[in-house]
Amino acid sequence: xxxxxxxxxxxxxxxxxxxxxxxxxxxxxxxxxxxxxxxxxxxxxxxxxxxxxxxxxxxxxxxxxxxxxxxxxxxxxxxxxxxxxxxxxxxxxxxxxxxxxxxxxxxxxxxxxxxxxxxxxxxxxxxxxxxxxxxxxxxxxxxxxxxxxxxxxxxxxxxxxxxxxxxxxxxxxxxxxxxxxxxxxxxxxxxxxxxxxxxxxxxxxxxxxxxxxxxxxxxxxxxxxxxxxxxxxxxxxxxxxxxxxxxxxxxxxxxxxxxxxx
Numbered sequence: 620x621x622x623x624x625x626x627x628x629x630x631x632x633x634x635x636x637x638x639x640x641x642x643x644x645x646x647x648x649x650x651x652x653x654x655x656x657x658x659x660x661x662x663x664x665x666x667x668x669x670x671x672x673x674x675x676x677x678x679x680x681x682x683x684x685x686x687x688x689x690x691x692x693x694x695x696x697x698x699x700x701x702x703x704x705x706x707x708x709x710x711x712x713x714x715x716x717x718x719x720x721x722x723x724x725x726x727x728x729x730x731x732x733x734x735x736x737x738x739x740x741x742x743x744x745x746x747x748x749x750x751x752x753x754x755x756x757x758x759x760x761x762x763x764x765x766x767x768x769x770x771x772x773x774x775x776x777x778x779x780x781x782x783x784x785x786x787x788x789x790x791x792x793x794x795x796x797x798x799x800x801x802x803x804x805x806x807x808x809x810x811x812x813x814x815x816x817x818x819x820x821x822x823x824x825x826x827x828x829x830x831x832x833x834x835x836x837x838x839x840x841x842x843x844x845x846x847x848x849x850x851x852x853x854x855x856x857x858x859x860x861x862x863x864x865x866x867x868x869x870x871x872x873x874x875x876x877x878x879x880x881x
Contacts, residue, residue, distance in 0.1 A: 790825055826871070
């Protein structure tokens with residue numbers, strides 16, 4: 620370290636030069652307090668003024684790039700913009716559901732899951748997509764009627780977001796699964812299975828939002844606004860997309876994304 624730099628960094632415990640034995644060796648463990656302090660001074664003098672970390676890009680987690688857009692949501696198709704009264708009612712219903720979920724979370728968490736319900740680990744992205752959406756939607760296989768099978772195959776159609784399931788998910792898992800499904804939705808069409816899980820995960824999302832969750836739900840609202848423009852007057856689909864945009868913008872206070880009543 621250069622002397623000029625040392626002068627800009629006052630010593631908290633000034634140490635005067637001290638007499639050391641002629642056989643002082645800074646490479647061996649110090650034998651006296653004076654030798655220890657001298658060794659600290661020598662090591663400090665060898666430290667570079669600027670240290671640059673050597674980072675291996677291969678070890679960085681995938682999908683760390685965040686695309687930030689300052690634009691709002693695209694307006695709803697003409698004639699399908701939700702009224703303010705409708706939006707306020709949806710927010711009130713959603714708030715009541717969240718309160719009920721929080722109140723009874725411990726009860727539902729203690730309920731036994733059926734033997735066929737195997738919740739994936741938090742980091743298992745593909746496992747969660749199949750668990751929530753089912754193999755048919757995940758693999759984009761057309762649903763075929765099977766008269767021989769009288770039961771519901773949840774592996775194929777996806778597990779619904781039952782209270783006994785979502786109550787077992789901590790905030791890290793809720794955020795991760797929300798990220799997985801939003802990522803999938805970014806390239807795929809909107810489905811009822813996806814809508815049910817998005818609603819349930821939003822109901823489990825705690826406020827105040829963490830930065831990651833804040834970014835995710837804004838991304839979700841924008842994607843919903845893009846998809847509803849493409850829906851060819853599909854009232855049921857547009858209504859579901861309007862609902863998600865409404866919750867993100869008005870319940871989670873992202874007002875710049877809100878649909879303005881016409």
